[in-house]
Amino acid sequence: MLIAFNKPYGVLTQFTDQSMPPRPTLAGFGLPKDVYAAGRLDIDSEGLLLLSDDGARIAQISSPKFKWPKTYLVQVEGIADETHLAQLRAGVTLNDGPTQPATARLLEKAPDWLWPRDPPVRYRKSVPESWLELTIKEGRNRQVRRMCAAVGLPCLRLVRISVGPHRLDGLAPGQWRSEIG
Structure with a gap:
């Protein structure tokens, strides 16, 4: 499975946050279970974030050696x-x-x-x-x-x-x- 998500400004590219108070995370957007971000997008950046449940696909998308x-x-x-x-x-x-x-x-x-x-x-x-x-x-x-x-x-x-x-x-x-x- 491959998901395209438009990450809003101020949202962490992870599903949990241990800081106090907690910041918005991917958990608040109804994404399918067991998907993980392929790469990262800073909290103060917006736009396309790909997520997948396939570890090899995540590695291919996020690894610099594949030059996506x-x-x-x-x-x-x-x-x-x-x-x-x-x-x-x-x-x-x-x-x-x-x-x-x-x-x-x-x-x-x-x-x-x-x-x-x-x-x-x-x-x-x-x-x-x-x-x-x-x-x-x-x-x-x-x-x-x-x-x-x-x-x-x-x-x-x-x-x-x-x-x-x-x-x-x-x-x-x-x-x-x-x-x-």
């Missing part, structure tokens, strides 16, 4: 330009070493289908923002956020829209569906 592409919509602080995109496309050096090159493109604005974040991203009139679409084939801890910061574009919002051939395709935050493949 992951695509993100990224709202950044600042005006992104071709220099920033060229740096991301070449790969940037992070504190844990250089990244592989990314596919990066500038978007004119957020896509019309994108839901508002709850809570909203803090808006500041004096600070411009840009939207990028970024695809990576690694999956280091907070990698997209760190890559954007390394080129001078701090991340305000991060939404994963695809993992390999699987896409959000109309799933609202908190919704899930069974996938083929």
